[in-house]
Amino acid sequence: MSCGRGTGEDPLEGTDCSEVLFRVFEYLDGEMTADDTAKIKAHLQECGPCLHEYDLDQALKALVKRSCAGETAPVALRTQIMARITTIRYEISE
Template identity: 55%
Template sequence: MSCGNPHETPCDHIREHCYEYLDGEMTEEECQRIAAHLAECPPCLAEYERDRALKALIRRSCACEPAPTTLRTQIIASFTSIRSEYY
């Protein structure tokens, strides 16, 4: 999804790296670039907010014990697969 306007950082890049941004796995410079894009692109901001809310819900629901590594890997792979099919 895109607002149709040109951006310094393309919408595709934002979608591909949203979880890295949410998880704080980016450099300060990368975080600033994504934050700037989100401030000017309502569709990407809406997608980011949805992903943030989903991660928060999962975190609250699973707070009692950590998920096994294999399960986490399968879930992340399915998100990637679903995202690829959606776009």
Template identity: 45%
Template sequence: MSCGEPHETDCSEVLAEVWLLLDHECDEARDAQLRRHLDECGPCLARYGLEEKVKTLLTRSCRGEHAPATLHQRLREQIRATVLEQAEVTVERGPAGTVVEVNQTRVESWKS
């Protein structure tokens, strides 16, 4: 997806990382970069808002019931993998850090 406007960060990157942003799993620099994009891009902000509502609904629906930590982790990994696959993003983790690629283009590398 792209809104057609030039941005520092491509729309597909932002949408691929929406759940990382919602789950506060981005470092400060990446969080700021993604939020800057959301401030500039209405379609991405709308998608972020939808995902935020889904997360809120899931939280409310599951209140009081706690799934095992292993199930929680497996679901999070599967959701992340599905989102990244749909956005044609690959994530490689190695001893030198993590590399995120969008459409076979190196986007970012950071050390875990």
């Protein structure tokens, strides 16, 4: 999928829309650099199909948050997940 505008005004011009959509959860979670955030925001303002997908992802994230707000993971599960994350981080840093 691509916007196909070719105007030179899009900061992500030449970037396939699939890359923007691949990173949309990083954008939603505030896990991007300020520069990348600005690029994604500008792209979403100009690209209707990407904005529609973003809106769906945003709604899904809000629904999951509402549905799971009163739930807490058992301590054993949280410990296991944190141990796995630590292991993966260690493997990546090697």
